[in-house]
Every structure is written in structure tokens, then in C-alpha cells.
Amino acid sequence: MTNRIHDQQASQVSNLLAGGIIVESGNNHDIVSCFSIEKGLITTKALVLFLKKENKFLTTKNNLAIQTHGLSKSFGEVQALRDLDLAVPKNSITGFLGPNGAGKTTAIRLLLGLNQPTAGSGKIFGLDIHHDSEEIRRRTGYLAQEPRFYDDMTAREILRFAARFFFSGPPKGIEDRIDEMLEMVGLVAKADRPIKGFSGGEKQRLGIAQAQINAPELLILDEPAASLDPMGRRDVLQIMERLRGQATVFYSTHILGDVQRVSDQVVILNQGYLVTQGPIELLLGGSDGIVFSLEIQGSTHQAREIITRQPWVTSLDSQVMNGNTLFRVAVNDEEAAEAQLLRLVLADQDLTVLRFGKEKLELEEVFLQLVEGV
Amino acid sequence: MMTEVTQTQEKLNQIEGHGWRLGLGNLLAKENRTWWRSKRWIIQAALWTFILDGLLVLLLFIIPRMVTTDGQPVMPGNTLQSAIQGFFNLSPLALALGIIILAQDIVIGEKQSGTAEWVLSKPASRYAFILTKITANTLVVLITMITIPNLIAYTILWIFKGSVYPIIPFLSASGTVFLHVFFYLTLTIMAGVLASNRSLVLAISLGTLLGGSFLSNIVPALSLATPWMLPEICALIALGEVLPPLLIIPIISTLIWSLVFIFIALWKFQKHEF
Numbered sequence: 001m002t003n004r005i006h007d008q009q010a011s012q013v014s015n016l017l018a019g020g021i022i023v024e025s026g027n028n029h030d031i032v033s034c035f036s037i038e039k040g041l042i043t044t045k046a047l048v049l050f051l052k053k054e055n056k057f058l059t060t061k062n063n064l065a066i067q068t069h070g071l072s073k074s075f076g077e078v079q080a081l082r083d084l085d086l087a088v089p090k091n092s093i094t095g096f097l098g099p100n101g102a103g104k105t106t107a108i109r110l111l112l113g114l115n116q117p118t119a120g121s122g123k124i125f126g127l128d129i130h131h132d133s134e135e136i137r138r139r140t141g142y143l144a145q146e147p148r149f150y151d152d153m154t155a156r157e158i159l160r161f162a163a164r165f166f167f168s169g170p171p172k173g174i175e176d177r178i179d180e181m182l183e184m185v186g187l188v189a190k191a192d193r194p195i196k197g198f199s200g201g202e203k204q205r206l207g208i209a210q211a212q213i214n215a216p217e218l219l220i221l222d223e224p225a226a227s228l229d230p231m232g233r234r235d236v237l238q239i240m241e242r243l244r245g246q247a248t249v250f251y252s253t254h255i256l257g258d259v260q261r262v263s264d265q266v267v268i269l270n271q272g273y274l275v276t277q278g279p280i281e282l283l284l285g286g287s288d289g290i291v292f293s294l295e296i297q298g299s300t301h302q303a304r305e306i307i308t309r310q311p312w313v314t315s316l317d318s319q320v321m322n323g324n325t326l327f328r329v330a331v332n333d334e335e336a337a338e339a340q341l342l343r344l345v346l347a348d349q350d351l352t353v354l355r356f357g358k359e360k361l362e363l364e365e366v367f368l369q370l371v372e373g374v
Numbered sequence: 375m376m377t378e379v380t381q382t383q384e385k386l387n388q389i390e391g392h393g394w395r396l397g398l399g400n401l402l403a404k405e406n407r408t409w410w411r412s413k414r415w416i417i418q419a420a421l422w423t424f425i426l427d428g429l430l431v432l433l434l435f436i437i438p439r440m441v442t443t444d445g446q447p448v449m450p451g452n453t454l455q456s457a458i459q460g461f462f463n464l465s466p467l468a469l470a471l472g473i474i475i476l477a478q479d480i481v482i483g484e485k486q487s488g489t490a491e492w493v494l495s496k497p498a499s500r501y502a503f504i505l506t507k508i509t510a511n512t513l514v515v516l517i518t519m520i521t522i523p524n525l526i527a528y529t530i531l532w533i534f535k536g537s538v539y540p541i542i543p544f545l546s547a548s549g550t551v552f553l554h555v556f557f558y559l560t561l562t563i564m565a566g567v568l569a570s571n572r573s574l575v576l577a578i579s580l581g582t583l584l585g586g587s588f589l590s591n592i593v594p595a596l597s598l599a600t601p602w603m604l605p606e607i608c609a610l611i612a613l614g615e616v617l618p619p620l621l622i623i624p625i626i627s628t629l630i631w632s633l634v635f636i637f638i639a640l641w642k643f644q645k646h647e648f
Contacts (some may be wrong), residue, residue: 075647112495114648134392134497142495148488152408167386173387234639364638 048321065218065248066111068129070120073106082272083120084131088265091245095259095280096252097372098269104252105145107269108222114366124218136165141216145223146336147207147251155187155206158195159213166214181209184239200227211281218244221251223257232328236261260363262285270371283366287292290334292341294327295355303327310344324354334358389497394450397498398506405510416519422441422472426465426523427530433457434534455533455613461527462547466554467583469519470603474579475561480564481505481643482575491648500643507563508636515555524548540614547612554604557628558583561636567639567646599630 004082066088122129185205218374267277312333329338484490565578586602
């Protein structure tokens with residue numbers, strides 16, 4: 001189950017959406033009590049806690065760049081995409097993750113009208129992906145997984161050709177725009193050379209330039225950094241970061257470190273199914289909500305009793321490591337835990353706290369947990 | 375950086391509009407540029423001039439002077455008539471073969487390489503994508519394969535005859551040759567839309583061209599509903615013969631087939647999945 005909150009103030013009234021339909025509304029407490037936690041998924045509870053803490057919203061109904069409902073695609077017997085319910089907020093940088101064959105490219109092609117869905121529907125900026133595809137493409141930039149251009153044309157000619165789909169003139173304005181794009185991707189020196197002599201990385205840079213030529217509101221990038229060297233990758237991430245708050249960037253990638261670095265949102269697909277989607281901070285918080293860890297030297301009996309009595313503590317796990325004890329304390333009120341947990345433990349004079357901190361998972365761990373159940 | 379970008383964009387005139395013409399002008403300009411701003415058209419024109427007019431020169435000036443071992447002329451009878459007949463019999467077939475080779479990659483090449491996907495991710499209609507391919511290549515056929523070689527052929531005939539060859543039969547025959555080539559152009563483009571590999575495109579187009587005479591021998595009525603009899607009709611028209619009404623039918627049916635192929639190509643490409 002994937003859930004989204006539709007609200008103006010997370011601390012006030014929230015509506016819980018499932019598949020785009022409001023299934024529950026009320027205050028956060030009511031919603032939390034209505035839904036059980038499902039292992040491996042971003043849960044309603046965790047989501048509400050996150051929203052409460054951050055005082056911000058995942059999505060509001062009119063604040064979505066991309067929204068799909070039950071979007072499905074099959075190629076003959078092969079079901080490439082199943083019941084995809086996407087909700088990508090406007091002006092977010094959303095990483096679209098999944099193993100090879102998960103259905104990412106299929107989903108992207110459906111969004112752009114390059115393929116037609118077998119079932120379900122989708123909207124970009126509120127426009128139907130099937131009926132309003134032309135208008136969507138006018139407002140979107142797209143970089144394919146392996147960008148291919150006309151080999152006999154130069155980079156400048158490719159950009160001019162791409163620009164002419166959006167702008168009728170004036171020629172000087174178009175040329176200025178092309179120059180800006182060439183500069184942005186570092187291809188000024190090669191602007192007038194035929195594409196056939198370009199390396200994979202240079203083609204990728206050109207692909208990013210042409211996707212940006214119309215200053216799109218939505219940039220869809222399919223593996224934008226796949227064939228780039230580390231500097232090229234850094235440049236792509238910088239371009240994406242520069243767009244933060246100005247355009248929506250929806251990009252698929254296998255480089256999880258990049259996602260963790262620049263993305264606000266993450267969508268994970270596996271075998272055509274949506275595994276999860278939501279803010280990256282929430283995903284990295286894990287499915288147990290917020291967990292603090294303490295490494296303690298000395299007898300922990302009293303500390304354990306004090307901690308478990310706290311109303312904001314939901315569970316406590318402990319294990320012995322090299323003669324020390326490691327506590328993992330799951331809490332439902334991060335502020336209270338931050339303010340009180342360490343003090344409570346240190347109140348016991350016989351204890352020494354060697355390490356204290358909030359646990360944060362690496363995206364790779366989370367990804368593997370969700371996709372492989374590792 | 376992005377502020378500068380936005381400022382630039384404000385100076386640009388956005389293209390509005392929807393429907394089948396979306397992107398048509400840009401795509402047509404690109405297709406035309408590919409031909410006319412490179413040496414490709416010169417190479418094509420030179421190649422077909424060499425092949426077709428070389429054939430005519432051979433038929434008019436060289437073969438008539440050749441004799442067999444027993445002293446008989448290789449090409450007896452009226453040289454001019456035989457040369458025109460040979461020219462208009464062979465040029466439709468040679469040009470059809472040429473256009474099949476030229477056009478076999480037009481659509482399928484872009485489908486396979488990913489450039490079609492890229493172009494269609496822009497605000498461009500699929501109709502415009504196919505129509506510009508047909509239009510630009512039709513223009514190439516008209517100029518490099520028909521007009522230039524036939525203009526030179528007409529001059530050669532004038533020189534040989536010592537007076538102007540009747541222009542109307544020559545133009546009508548050239549038009550019929552064009553129709554024959556146009557049929558194979560549209561057939562090859564349609565095959566490129568329908569098929570998923572080049573071999574199949576070539577098999578469909580070449581099979582139609584080369585298997586035609588074989589099939590029309592088995593089922594003679596097929597000649598009326600196909601372009602397979604057009605080379606003979608071209609020669610008759612060029613010689614100024616009045617065509618019996620029955621021989622008008624292949625001309626009309628070839629035109630209808632070409633339009634059907636265009637319709638199928640447009641319709642199927644609209645549904646193409648990348």
C-alpha cells in the first residue's frame with residue numbers, strides 16, 4: 001500500500017489517499033490509528049510522523065507534476081508495468097529507482113505518449129497523458145536512456161532542430177539559447193563537429209542540453225549519468241540541483257549515491273510494481289520510524305527500565321558488542337527523544353555512553369531491503 | 375545560469391497549435407536539409423544520369439553500330455523507336471530498385487536507432503513525421519531521378535533526331551515513370567512502418583518489384599491492378615501510342631495503391647510503440 005497525504009497543514013486535518021481516492025480524513029492521530037504498519041513499506045504512521053515533524057506536505061491535489069492511477073502496460077504476455085500510482089510533486093527532484101526490467105523506461109515512455117497504456121491513466125500538470133500529449137511534450141524535456149541523434153548533424157544543428165519544435169524565432173534568440181545550452185553542458189568547443197565523432201559522454205551532455213532547450217517545467221531523464229565519467233556525473237547533478245524549485249526533475253538511475261545526494265523524493269519500482277514512493281528522508285528513516293542508537297559501557301538494567309517507561313518509546317532492542325551494550329530505541333516523537341533520551345541514560349552515574357545518535361540508513365540498504373527483502 | 379536561461383526564453387516566440395501539422399515545417403526542413411545541403415543529391419543525380427542516359431547513349435549510338443558474327447545488326451529496325459522503348463522499359467525498373475535501396479532505411483533506421491523516439495518526444499505529430507519523409511523523398515525522386523536524367527535524355531534524343539522530339543509523350547511517359555517509382559517509395563516507407571527489421575522491408579519491396587512479372591504471368595489480371603505493367607505502358611506513351619482504355623487501369627490502380635500505402639503508414643505509425 002502506498003499512501004499520500006493531501007492537506008494544507010500536516011498538524012491540522014489530513015486526508016489519506018489510496019490510489020488517488022480519499023479513503024480517510026481526520027487528524028493525524030485518527031489516521032495513524034486507522035492503518036496498520038506494513039513491513040517493508042513507507043507506512044502511514046511513519047509518513048504522518050514525518051509530516052508532523054517537517055511541517056510540510058508530500059503532495060496536495062493541485063501540486064502534482066505527475067500523477068498516475070493504475071497505469072499498466074503489457075507487451076504480449078509480458079506485464080511490464082502493473083497498477084502504477086505515481087504522485088510526483090511539482091518542483092521536486094524525484095529519483096526513479098528499480099532494478100533492470102523493473103518498468104522504469106516503460107513508465108517514462110507512457111508518460112510521454114511514446115507508448116499507450118494497457119490500462120489506467122495518467123496526468124502531467126493535470127493534462128491527460130493520452131489526449132493532451134502534444135501539450136505535455138511542449139512543457140517537458142526528455143533525455144532517453146541511450147540518446148541517439150542524427151550523426152551527420154553537428155551539436156549546434158541538433159539543438160537548433162530541437163529548438164525549432166518550440167520556438168519560431170527570432171533566429172538571434174534561438175541562437176543565444178543554443179549557445180547557453182552548449183555552455184551549460186560544456187560542449188562549446190565541439191559545437192560545430194558532427195555527432196558521429198562524439199563519445200558516449202558527449203552525446204549524453206548533448207542529450208541534457210536538448211532536453212533543456214525549451215526550459216521545461218518537467219525534465220524527464222532516463223539514466224542521465226549512465227555513460228558519464230565522474231566529472232560528467234557531477235555536472236549533471238549540478239544541473240539538476242540548479243533546477244531545484246524551478247522545475248520538476250524526474251529521473252531514473254542506478255547510481256543510488258546520486259539519488260541520495262540530490263533527490264527530495266524517491267519512487268521505487270520492482271517487477272512492474274510500485275514498491276514505495278515518498279520523501280527520501282522518510283525512506284532513509286526506515287520502516288520502524290525513528291530509531292536512536294546508544295552504545296553503553298556498564299550495567300544497563302536500570303537504563304533499560306527508565307527508557308521503556310517513556311511514552312514516546314515504541315520499542316527497545318539491545319545487543320552486546322565487544323563487552324558493551326548497543327541499544328536501538330524506536331520512538332514516535334523525535335523531538336522528545338532528542339531532548340530527553342541521552343539525559344535519561346546519563347542520569348545513571350554507573351554508565352558511560354560511548355556513542356549516541358539517530359540512525360539513518362543508506363539508500364542502497366533501503367533499496368535492497370525493499371527490492372530483495374534483504 | 376537559470377535566470378539567464380529564463381530571460382532568453384522570454385525573447386523567443388513560442389510555437390502554438392496542435393494536430394497533424396505540429397512540427398511539420400521543422401521536420402520537412404530537416405529532411406530537405408539532409409538532401410539539399412549535402413552532396414547526396416549531386417551524387418544521386420550524377421548516378422542516375424550516368425546509368426539512364428548512358429543506357430540511352432548506348433541504345434542510340436553504340437549498339438546500332440554493333441553487328442553479330444554473321445554480319446546482322448544487333449538492334450535491327452528503327453533505332454530511335456527501339457532506344458526510346460528500351461529507355462522507358464528499363465528506367466522504371468532501375469529507378470524502382472534504386473528507391474527501394476534508398477528508402478528502406480528511412481523509417482526503420484530511425485525506429486531502430488532511437489532518433490524517431492527522440493523526435494516524437496518533442497511537440498511533433500506522428501503524421502508530420504511520416505508525411506515529411508514521403509514529401510522530401512518524393513522531391514528527391516522528382517529532381518534527381520526523373521527530371522535531371524530525363525532532361526538530359528530529351529537533349530540526347532534531340533541531338534540524335536536532329537529535331538525536337540514530341541514533348542507531350544515524353545513528359546507523359548516521364549510522369550508515368552515517376553508514378554511507378556512513387557509506388558515503390560510509398561510501399562517501402564509503409565513496410566518500414568510495419569516491419570521491425572530491414573530484411574523484411576527489403577523482402578516486401580523487392581519481392582513486389584521482382585516477383586511482379588512472375589506473378590502476372592501466372593495471373594495476368596494482376597497486371598491491371600498493379601504497377602507491374604507500367605514499364606511497357608511508359609514505353610508506349612513515350613512513343614506517342616494512344617493507350618487503349620484497359621491500359622489506363624494500371625496507372626489508376628498504381629496511384630490508388632500508393633495512396634493506400636500512405637494511409638496505412640500514417641495509421642500504423644500513429645499506433646507504433648517505442
